[in-house]
Amino acid sequence: MADLTSEFVGIKSPNPFWLASAPPTDKEYNVRRAFEAGWGGVVWKTLGEAGPPIVNVSGPRYGAIWGADRRLLGLNNIELITDRPLETNLQEIKSVKRDYPDRAVVVSLMVPCEEGPWKKILPLVEDTGADGVELNFGCPHGMAERGMGSAVGQVPEYIEMVTRWCKQYSRMPVIVKLTPNIADIRKPAEAAQRGGADAVSLINTINSITSVNLDDFIPEPTIDGRGAHGGYCGPAVKPIALSMVSEIARNPETTNLPISGIGGVTTWRDGAEFLALGAGNVQVCTAAMTYGFKIVQEMISGLSEWMDEKGHASVADVVGRAVPNCGDWQDLNLNYITKAEINQDSCINCGRCFAACEDTSHQAILMSEDRTFSVDEGECVACNLCINVCPVEGCITMRELQVGEVDERTGREVDGTHGDWTTHPNNPAVAAAE
Amino acid sequence: MTASIATDGIVSNRLSGEELAENFSDLHPPLDPHEALVAADRCYFCHDAPCTTACPTEIDIPLFIRQIATGTPESAARTIFSQNILGGMCARVCPTETLCEEVCVRETAEGKPVKIGRLQRYATDTLMAKPGHPFTRAADTGKTIAVLGAGPAGLSCAHRLAMKGHAVTIYDLRSKGGGLNEFGIAAYKSVDGYAQDEVEWLLAIGGITVECGKSVPLSELADAFDAVFLGVGLSGVNALGVEGEDKNNVLDAVSFISDLRQADDLASLPIGRRVVVIGGGMTAVDAAVQSKLLGAQDVTMVYRRGREAMSASEFEQVLATSKGVRIIYNAQPLRVTGNGAAAAIEFGYTETVDGKLRPTGETFTLAADQVFKAIGQTLEGAPDALNLEGRKIAVDENGRTSVKNVWAGGDCASGGDDLTVTAAAEGRDAAEDIHTTLMGG
Ligand SMILES: Cc1cc2nc3c(=O)[nH]c(=O)nc-3n(C[C@H](O)[C@H](O)[C@H](O)COP(=O)(O)OP(=O)(O)OC[C@H]3O[C@@H](n4cnc5c(N)ncnc54)[C@H](O)[C@@H]3O)c2cc1C
Ligand SMILES: Cc1cc2nc3c(=O)[nH]c(=O)nc-3n(C[C@H](O)[C@H](O)[C@H](O)COP(=O)(O)O)c2cc1C
Ligand code: SF4
Numbered sequence: 001m002a003d004l005t006s007e008f009v010g011i012k013s014p015n016p017f018w019l020a021s022a023p024p025t026d027k028e029y030n031v032r033r034a035f036e037a038g039w040g041g042v043v044w045k046t047l048g049e050a051g052p053p054i055v056n057v058s059g060p061r062y063g064a065i066w067g068a069d070r071r072l073l074g075l076n077n078i079e080l081i082t083d084r085p086l087e088t089n090l091q092e093i094k095s096v097k098r099d100y101p102d103r104a105v106v107v108s109l110m111v112p113c114e115e116g117p118w119k120k121i122l123p124l125v126e127d128t129g130a131d132g133v134e135l136n137f138g139c140p141h142g143m144a145e146r147g148m149g150s151a152v153g154q155v156p157e158y159i160e161m162v163t164r165w166c167k168q169y170s171r172m173p174v175i176v177k178l179t180p181n182i183a184d185i186r187k188p189a190e191a192a193q194r195g196g197a198d199a200v201s202l203i204n205t206i207n208s209i210t211s212v213n214l215d216d217f218i219p220e221p222t223i224d225g226r227g228a229h230g231g232y233c234g235p236a237v238k239p240i241a242l243s244m245v246s247e248i249a250r251n252p253e254t255t256n257l258p259i260s261g262i263g264g265v266t267t268w269r270d271g272a273e274f275l276a277l278g279a280g281n282v283q284v285c286t287a288a289m290t291y292g293f294k295i296v297q298e299m300i301s302g303l304s305e306w307m308d309e310k311g312h313a314s315v316a317d318v319v320g321r322a323v324p325n326c327g328d329w330q331d332l333n334l335n336y337i338t339k340a341e342i343n344q345d346s347c348i349n350c351g352r353c354f355a356a357c358e359d360t361s362h363q364a365i366l367m368s369e370d371r372t373f374s375v376d377e378g379e380c381v382a383c384n385l386c387i388n389v390c391p392v393e394g395c396i397t398m399r400e401l402q403v404g405e406v407d408e409r410t411g412r413e414v415d416g417t418h419g420d421w422t423t424h425p426n427n428p429a430v431a432a433a434e
Numbered sequence: 435m436t437a438s439i440a441t442d443g444i445v446s447n448r449l450s451g452e453e454l455a456e457n458f459s460d461l462h463p464p465l466d467p468h469e470a471l472v473a474a475d476r477c478y479f480c481h482d483a484p485c486t487t488a489c490p491t492e493i494d495i496p497l498f499i500r501q502i503a504t505g506t507p508e509s510a511a512r513t514i515f516s517q518n519i520l521g522g523m524c525a526r527v528c529p530t531e532t533l534c535e536e537v538c539v540r541e542t543a544e545g546k547p548v549k550i551g552r553l554q555r556y557a558t559d560t561l562m563a564k565p566g567h568p569f570t571r572a573a574d575t576g577k578t579i580a581v582l583g584a585g586p587a588g589l590s591c592a593h594r595l596a597m598k599g600h601a602v603t604i605y606d607l608r609s610k611g612g613g614l615n616e617f618g619i620a621a622y623k624s625v626d627g628y629a630q631d632e633v634e635w636l637l638a639i640g641g642i643t644v645e646c647g648k649s650v651p652l653s654e655l656a657d658a659f660d661a662v663f664l665g666v667g668l669s670g671v672n673a674l675g676v677e678g679e680d681k682n683n684v685l686d687a688v689s690f691i692s693d694l695r696q697a698d699d700l701a702s703l704p705i706g707r708r709v710v711v712i713g714g715g716m717t718a719v720d721a722a723v724q725s726k727l728l729g730a731q732d733v734t735m736v737y738r739r740g741r742e743a744m745s746a747s748e749f750e751q752v753l754a755t756s757k758g759v760r761i762i763y764n765a766q767p768l769r770v771t772g773n774g775a776a777a778a779i780e781f782g783y784t785e786t787v788d789g790k791l792r793p794t795g796e797t798f799t800l801a802a803d804q805v806f807k808a809i810g811q812t813l814e815g816a817p818d819a820l821n822l823e824g825r826k827i828a829v830d831e832n833g834r835t836s837v838k839n840v841w842a843g844g845d846c847a848s849g850g851d852d853l854t855v856t857a858a859a860e861g862r863d864a865a866e867d868i869h870t871t872l873m874g875g
Pocket of ligand 2: 021075138177204205235237
């Protein structure tokens with residue numbers, strides 16, 4: 001049996017699946033039930049300063065995007081940080097951590113961007129016995145308007161400054177949670193590292209409006225006739241999150257900076273993909289909110305089955321394994337040729353590949369009078385669109401041309417050499433260098 | 435071919451080997467991987483799921499279906515087997531339409547439940563096709579337990595006990611293990627020798643000795659073992675109690691089915707041109723359908739009460755009629771006539787008045803060269819020492835009988851429906867209680 005125990009910035013947990021800072025971790029009742037269900041750790045819902053807590057809207061907080069069969073694909077929220085008193089949260093954190101010493105309990109924080117408030121709150125958190133803190137520089141709505149959350153996360157200098165205060169005033173590991181609402185994710189990660197962060201976590205939610213009511217012309221969710229943008233999360237954001245994680249993992253500046261991967265993790269496989277792209281563990285919010293805490297059992301069994309099957313002994317063996325294979329476009333081999341191939345036995349003759357290729361791509365799919373669809377290798381550029389629109393998994397596949405075969409489209413023989421853009425004769429930069 | 439469906443009397447070779455192979459093929463063929471993903475995708479992962487509650491072994495159905503949906507059918511199988519080691523057979527034989535699938539929220543919403551049974555088969559088949567066994571034995575406890583009966587109850591009990599580290603000996607009177615999985619279940623529900631494959635796979639846990647063709651009196655077992663589990667099923671058959679019942683070719687449906695299940699060549703089995711089956715349960719349906727599939731021209735099932743009272747589910751009734759079986763409700767047999775062998779059977783119509791069944795006085799006669807009795811099985815030869823409840827061995831909710839260190843479960847024990855899955859659940863639960871008792875927990 002594969003060993004799923006995880007150690008992230010010195011924090012141990014029985015598995016790498018943590019609940020992200022959000023409603024599932026907003027109170028003791030939830031967190032206890034989450035631990036009973038098997039979650040390896042939690043990042044407690046973001047705490048703010050002592051004093052009167054923030055106030056949430058009392059109308060709908062969420063908007064959603066659904067796929068077929070009303071499967072929830074994306075969730076948008078306008079919730080703020082915890083709206084419960086600091087003292088209550090601290091007491092509850094202490095009580096949970098005492099009863100679950102083997103689980104990770106990290107506390108998310110967001111206080112004004114001044115030294116005083118950070119200096120004040122850190123010892124209070126340390127007192128609870130929590131394993132670490134996560135700095136919420138990501139929340140894109142409400143808090144940002146008050147100069148916190150993503151308003152900090154979008155300015156690398158602020159990130160560096162606050163992180164440094166936290167390392168100065170606390171012995172706890174500091175994880176900096178990044179906002180994706182920024183052009184280059186590497187910059188805030190580098191800033192966090194300069195400030196002394198033990199790790200970064202990403203992504204927080206993405207600015208979003210999920211829909212507009214076309215009768216009243218109001219964005220949804222609607223609060224008394226008005227709407228505001230919220231933060232987007234769930235399966236839909238996974239590709240964005242994966243890419244951002246990979247960018248930090250392969251950036252030479254931050255290559256040794258631990259990453260907690262967040263964004264759309266819904267199954268064990270999503271988790272494994274984050275690990276492979278360099279995340280040391282993963283955090284989950286929307287999947288738990290959609291299906292309940294029990295889904296962690298599938299994440300655990302699935303990761304374990306896959307690791308056993310592939311002979312990966314421990315989580316650490318998997319982390320970062322895909323990073324070396326992740327590069328820039330310019331390094332991709334332009335001499336690598338594939339062609340789409342349609343399996344006539346599994347084809348159900350729907351014609352979607354034809355419509356896609358004929359109307360929008362390269363006219364490389366042929367349709368006979370009796371609705372047989374086949375690929376014209378003379379036109380196929382191997383773009384993969386037909387495969388992606390085909391409703392039958394595995395019906396259309398890509399065949400790699402072997403050395404010696406001729407690409408009918410270009411008339412060139414495959415010679416097995418590597419040739420990318422950096423050396424391609426059409427590249428003006430190459431011509432200039434010669 | 436020497437005979438046809440229209441040949442009079444009881445003859446073999448009514449259908450060709452090809453026709454028979456087609457008729458007795460898998461009732462619900464396995465899902466291919468794509469079908470399984472599509473079917474799994476429909477599960478809503480309900481909270482405190484009604485399907486799990488409806489399953490006598492309480493398999494975590496939403497979890498195993500999600501494990502299929504996420505490409506890990508072997509984990510799905512572990513989820514199933516950890517609750518029900520006979521999950522493979524149950525996937526084939528459970529009347530899911532009256533268990534898990536009946537209460538599926540998509541049945542409520544759309545009249546189309548998630549295909550739980552077939553998904554269960556997909557998962558269990560996938561794991562069982564791999565070498566090895568998914569469970570390991572705990573360290574040897576030094577305790578020994580005798581299990582009487584190698585049916586679903588006995589096997590499930592033995593496996594759980596072996597997992598806990600006990601040494602188990604199973605005795606069964608029959609020539610091979612499996613109980614009614616091997617000798618009773620309709621052939622098209624368990625094709626390709628699945629029952630024996632399953633027994634062999636289950637025994638791979640180790641620590642279980644099976645002695646077939648043998649029984650030992652309870653008194654001796656009680657002396658020689660630390661505990662005894664009785665899973666002897668129901669080996670007696672209820673009599674019709676009508677004139678002419680002793681004529682030739684008036685037969686027990688269960689022995690007909692047992693012969694059919696054990697036949698190497700179905701074509702060699704003689705079957706009547708006109709077959710009448712008396713009864714309204716699964717056994718009656720199975721006898722009627724399999725008669726039809728063997729090539730009987732006219733098969734009629736006669737049940738003494740109305741459709742709604744029939745214990746065979748609606749699915750089973752539709753299956754029977756779709757295969758060409760005629761079902762007559764509200765009629766009971768009065769006498770079998772014929773010269774030495776059955777030739778016809780006379781029935782009287784019934785009606786239910788104030789909850790009581792009574793004859794209407796109207797009668798009719800069906801020609802019959804073969805009559806199968808399927809009006810229920812009974813417990814036979816229960817050891818005198820045991821208290822009975824009704825006609826079954828009395829047990830409490832942990833399967834304990836009235837005698838110390840003797841447990842019972844499955845069809846022979848009181849409580850629960852007479853189903854494979856119930857037997858599996860009761861065997862498992864008794865094993866847990868035996869373990870707790872023996873280990874002084
Ligand atoms: C024709 C038929 C069709 C059925 N179809 C279905 C179906 O489709 N789905 C479903 O869920 N259920 C079905 N059932 C019911 C199901 O088969 C039983 O509920 C189940 O097999 C009960 O399991 P068991 O272990 O209690 O008994 P059995 O399966 O009857 O096994 C008892 C075993 O004990 C042995 N035995 C008996 N006496 C002794 C003794 N003194 N010493 C040693 N061994 C002994 C027997 O040889 C037998 O092997 C059907 C039953 C019949 C008869
Ligand atoms: C309702 C809601 C509230 C959230 N509140 C917080 C928060 O207080 N602090 C925080 O750091 N992230 C918060 N998040 C963001 C999540 O922690 C997480 O980063 C994001 O949802 C992406 O993960 P997912 O796709 O698994 O949901 C919230 C998300 C949701 C849906
Ligand atoms: S989930 Fe539904 S019931 Fe629960 S608080 Fe939200 S709106 Fe109310």
